[in-house]
Amino acid sequence: MNNGKLLRIRGLSVQFATPGGAVEAVREASLDVPPGTIVALIGESGSGKSATALSVFGLLDSPGRAAAGEIWLGETDLLRLKPRELRARRGRDMAMIFQDPANSLNPVLTIGRQMVEAIRRHRRVSRREAREIAVGQLARVGMPDPERLLRRYPFQISGGMCQRVMIALALVSGARLLIADEPTTALDVTLQAQLLDELYRLRRERGLGILLITHDLGVVAEIADFVYVMKEGRIVEAADVYALFERPAHEYTRKLLDSRSLRADSPAAAASGRRG
Numbered sequence: 001m002n003n004g005k006l007l008r009i010r011g012l013s014v015q016f017a018t019p020g021g022a023v024e025a026v027r028e029a030s031l032d033v034p035p036g037t038i039v040a041l042i043g044e045s046g047s048g049k050s051a052t053a054l055s056v057f058g059l060l061d062s063p064g065r066a067a068a069g070e071i072w073l074g075e076t077d078l079l080r081l082k083p084r085e086l087r088a089r090r091g092r093d094m095a096m097i098f099q100d101p102a103n104s105l106n107p108v109l110t111i112g113r114q115m116v117e118a119i120r121r122h123r124r125v126s127r128r129e130a131r132e133i134a135v136g137q138l139a140r141v142g143m144p145d146p147e148r149l150l151r152r153y154p155f156q157i158s159g160g161m162c163q164r165v166m167i168a169l170a171l172v173s174g175a176r177l178l179i180a181d182e183p184t185t186a187l188d189v190t191l192q193a194q195l196l197d198e199l200y201r202l203r204r205e206r207g208l209g210i211l212l213i214t215h216d217l218g219v220v221a222e223i224a225d226f227v228y229v230m231k232e233g234r235i236v237e238a239a240d241v242y243a244l245f246e247r248p249a250h251e252y253t254r255k256l257l258d259s260r261s262l263r264a265d266s267p268a269a270a271a272s273g274r275r276g
């Protein structure tokens, strides 16, 4: 049962079969993403963050598999779904944006074609209506000339624009859960800020639940509500964002905070810079 949480992961273990034996990338991890909440998942490289996210989408690389646990999206345990059923949920109820958005879009199809197809996969509308919906959605995520954008190919637009297209794609299908894996890493500072604004707005205005995977603690301080810290496949700390910065409980979290970019910023300073 889900108890009103949008995403509820319980006891997830992910293993990768290797010639040297099974590598346990995720070990009995549990986490919740309630609606209208930005939940950050942080931890060093290799700690299992992406493996956790990919499990939700059933997109683990083939030697990898979710060996145990439950992943509830609403009232459905995604780990019990057939691949076809999971694919349908992927487009409709949940969306994912990646660090390298150009690779998440199909390089040989125009943005318009991809959006129209995504819309028509989930709604009974004509091509023309789908195109209008796409234009409206792109305008809503701040794209200046949506009509023109629809005629372009992914390689003809910037990384920041690709991110917005991905978000627009997620939204046209009515997704309630967005998983963003290092979404700002490849962007310059201005585009980073725009993307964070966008995520924040989606949470507030649309009530989206967002699982944000990042190693940028500045981003966490700015927009996250709740934080999970992962180390060697385990969730070692779970706390409200203010509590985490003020009183990190776990030794590892303290080290992580000390070693990263927040240095002089007190929790209060970080908090005062937050969106309202």
Ligand SMILES: Nc1ncnc2c1ncn2[C@@H]1O[C@H](COP(=O)(O)OP(=O)(O)OP(=O)(O)O)[C@@H](O)[C@H]1O
Residues within 6 Å of the ligand: 016, 017, 018, 023, 024, 025, 043, 044, 045, 046, 047, 048, 049, 050, 051, 052, 061, 063, 064, 215
């Ligand atoms: N294809 C694979 N084959 C074997 N092991 C893998 C594979 N992919 C990931 N792993 C293992 O899973 C562990 C977790 O990887 P994962 O990518 O989830 O970490 P991460 O926290 O997302 O790191 P990063 O921040 O670098 O993306 C790694 O330690 C790695 O050893």
